[in-house]
Amino acid sequence: MSFVKCCFEGGEGHDFLDSFVQKCTDPGCCCGCCSALRPRYKRLVDNIFPASPQDGLVKSNMEKLTFYSLSSPEKLDRIGEYLFQKASRDIYRRRHGFVIIAMEAMDQLLVACHSQTLNLFVESFLKMVQKLLESTDPQLQILATQSFVRFANIEEDTPSYHRRYDFFVSKFSSMCHSNVGDATTRDKIRLAGIQGLQGVIRKTVSDDLVENIWEAQHMDKIVPSLLYNMQSAEKYETLSCMETDTREGAEEVPARLAEACLRELVGRASFGHIRSVLRPVLTHFDRHDLWIPNDFAVHVFKIIMFSIQAQYSYSVVEALMQHLDAAGGAERARGSV
Template identity: 95%
Template sequence: AIPQDGLVKTNMEKLTFYSLSSPEKLDRIGEYLFQKASRDIYRRRHGFVIIAMEAMEQLLVACHSQTLNLFVESFLKMVQKLLESTDPQLQILATQSFVRFANIEEDTPSYHRRYDFFVSKFSAMCHSNHIDKPTRDSIRLAGIQGLQGVIRKTVSDDLVENIWEAQHMDKIVPSLLYNMQTA
């Protein structure tokens, strides 16, 4: 397979069908995609990382079931892994995926999900000082969009930590003000 071909539609349709007919396997599928993408990140095969992320996003949108929570954990681990990368392209990809995830209404509550890492990382992205101005602006914009996604996801879920607490606001507010000042 070559990454330029992108996600093979028929294979993705088969995987989606399998996931819908056997939702208990979603956690294994998510973990497999995460492991595969982790190897590809390490080997700097970004084309395959993008394909794996796209596959996870499509499964996330297609599969609304009680077992989605297990898959979401793998999805968020994947987003976190991409955000930890030093490659701006992967950080922006991760942010876009997180924002799409934030727009999905979940059927089941997420008792143990924490967004501390995402608040910290997106806030840090808002303060990017990348050498290339267009890249810096893209990273900062992605940071703002990521923060918006975290807020959207946590405000609607009473079981998740309170995003309005000082520990989070002390990161979010300065990041937004910084970008308003430099814009």
């Protein structure tokens, strides 16, 4: 009895030809005739995965894959799609170690890609990130967020007009409201959600040609998510726009990171977009009765006034007064009924 066999053994005629062009899936086959028929990019991708996920990414083979992708940039979309397919199967089989390796490979290829060829790879990359975010495993969600943030920090020469971030805004916003039982895990998920929103803002807010992040459908998710986390602060300390947050662990506390994200969002707002930010702020205060006591409301508006471009600060006061006057009028009308 032979323990090593060829998966094409015993084939005749047409049956043999059909089996010959199929991918070898039998671990007992070691003749090498199967893998030789596969496209080179698939063989290179397969080789970056170790026999055991604990061994991590095979770095020498990853270097070969990176060199190949740079030498043949037209293959980037196929490489990305194949990595996505492998990761999807591993997620389904709960082989999370291999999923982490696939995501690490995606990250390295993303950094190595030249800006001219980035669009060929980004679609598969974002599909991979979305797949991991859809997982119920917090570790995969956090991993996906970290990869998205790296992507957001890459400047692209040419914007992608058809790329949309609706899913990412919704998912990151929901992560900001995580209520899992374990406090440490909950904070990690919320931090990841805020970091993800920060990445979306940086990726979209400065380019008018891509998706308009200032639309109400996005601001109604982003702003309340930030305010929700800011409310969890034990003490409200408002820094002016000239000060830097040097408090220890500022990037590891959801409330502080949310405040930094709100500052960045307000600071990037042009005159036409200021009310897009203010409207969900005012609505949030109304819905959650945060006007009395007014500690948190004062804290938030100080942040807005310190962060906004100086020439637009009057519009904040104007919008606030109009809202309070309208709310007071409605209250008097109800009282007279």
